[in-house]
Amino acid sequence: MKEQVKQALDQSTTRFLTALTRLLPGLVALVVALLISVVLAWIVAIAMRRLLVSLKFDQRLVQWGFPSPAEGSLIKSPSVLLSQFAAALVIMTGLLIGVSAFDAELTSLLVRSVFSYVPNILGAVLVLLVGNIIARFLARSILIGSVNLNFQYGRLLSVGVKWLVIVLAVAMALEHLRIASGIVELAFGILFGGIVLALALAVAFNSKELVSKSLERDATKTTSETLEDPLRHL
């Protein structure tokens, strides 16, 4: 009996040690891959931050219509944010390489599917970024233009157009990520329609005011007002 217990223990120890020996290189590879990726991420982050600073990326973003850090944006510096994102991407890649070192079929599948999904993520990020730039640029153009044309609802119009473009960009990004595309399409349709309706109402109210003002002016026009405006700017 005692001999059988000892044998069973020996066998289980051997099995455990064998399994551990089989797993250990994978674990070491994971740790090494992680360590290397952390060092690489650190280098990439520094290089990227320096490059973006030399390209005056933060100032350029403000020119493109993004709020500057001075405007109370949550992001302290877009250059820092982007470099941190790149570093996280490198660490993530190192982790996936490390995990795949276990050589298990499941992890290989996981790695393959994650890597095949990366282009979709990058595409979605690009769509969001470009959409954001266009939205803010258009919003600022509309705001300034409508103020210069004396439209009272310029701010509403500019915010409406900004969200219209952002919603469109988000829907396109989600479509790109293949996340619940049916629901996204439906939700986008409803949201887009809602914004267009809101804008139409805003414009209609604005026009109503303009028309009433114009009629009022015509009705109460005095002789002095019919005189030509003497202002000449150039």
Added chain:
Amino acid sequence: MEGDFIPEQALEKIEQVDAADLVVGVLADLDQETVAAVHEALRTLQGDLRIVVLSSDGNSVRSQTDSASSATGPRLSVVSWPSIAPDASGAPMQSISAAYQSIFAAGEKLGARAGCIIASNLEGATPQWVRQLMQPVLEGEFDLVAPHYARRKFEGLLNSSILCPLIRSLYGKRIQNPLGPDLGFSRALFGARGSDRNANRIHPLASLAPVAICDNLRVCQVHVGPRLLPPTDWTNISSLLVQVLGPVFLAMERNAACWQKTRGSVPVPGFGEPLAASPETATVDVDRLLNSFQLGIRDLQEIWGLVLPPATLLELRKLSRATKEQFQMPDELWARIVYDFALAHRLRTINREHLLRSMTPLYLGWAASYAKEVEAAQGAGVERRLERLSTAYEVSKPYLLSRWRWPDRFNP
């Protein structure tokens, strides 16, 4: 190089002329009578001059001038020039930029020693003022002859409020119309422009006076009559600001080394008798100007906050709460606003077109304040008011220098 700017259909004709002493570009849409007066004025110039007139109306006046040209005195050749009519209500600066470039290029190609551009319709154009625009250059005394128009108090507000005082405070010369558009210029001046490879990137009108002053060329102004100006297009003021101020701020950036050394200002020599414009009788709709300003304060503060320091924004907010009777924009505040916008243009704080368009309500606010102040004033009173504004620009110049040199320094 100069051939690039000359319109293709005119290049052949210019080559036929071969050489000239004086090139006169007529960009204004003048009637036959005025054209005849201009030609008459050219014939009265002294010396055996070869004069080339570049005119969009060239074909109709050719026979008249050719037959009138005598064997002695100036010889006139009229070259038909493609019509690039300056549309003052639409895009005046851009539409005449190419015309100016082409006339400078023609002058260089013909080896002319002087040139003159007549770009505006003037009331009662006489041979005297046309001759006066060229005489100082032909006699070799001056390189740039700027016009001194007889102005009514509400005319040329953009020039009175920004261009004239800004150029004066920056470059130290008191020129009433630094951007012309009617000008006389010497070969040395368009030579100086031609030697500067980047000068052609800036509108010729905006860069002429700064280039002349910074290159130590001699500048004067002549008194000419009032200009005929088209009515204000209220939907287009912001475009006007973009077209006019953009090149001026660009020239300011290019000549920073020059104007940073300049302190104070001196008057430039003047020629001719000052002419009086008929008094202004119409009244300005101040309410409309104030409404634009108030709307700007309400909606554009977010954008102005990127350009203007907090103290200026605070003053603007206070101003927006003033009643129509109390409303008065201090000259120092206006000068600092213009300087801050010039700096933001240089730093590209926001898109340059957005920046200049967003300045419109502020400009209209200044116009409202000015219109109220000079409502009852005429002649000398208006000149005194504008002199105060120019002095405010000069007094505030250290502010510009400080912000230009250290834009990141804290500015309360």
